[in-house]
Amino acid sequence: MSFREKSAWITLVSVIVCFGAYYGSVLTGAVKSHSMAALHLGLACILALLVLQVGLTIIASLTTPRDGKGPRDEREKMIQARSHTIGYYTLMVAGAAIFIPTHLPGFTMIDVVNFAFGGINTS
16 A cells, blocks of 8 residues: 555544544533533544554554655546545535524534534544
């Protein structure tokens, strides 16, 4: 498996694990979303994501030292262009949609932050 492919899998799995733990805890009620425990869990998930990304990317680069330096083939260029396009539009829609809960009654700023986390994680 090439370094770029390993890097993509590392990103996918680490985001699902870290933010799956956060949203799983909040949605199941294990952590109340309007509490400091949810904030601390969110910060711990972001820190865990950072550590996982850096650590696993270093391991991947050590296992394939020359692979990341080669030129990208046409398939890799097309995959990257498509992923950037989908990610951009997803982020723009999520960014515009964040204004909806700010103008509806019953939503607190903690809910807005959770919506923002969700928008960033989906893109």
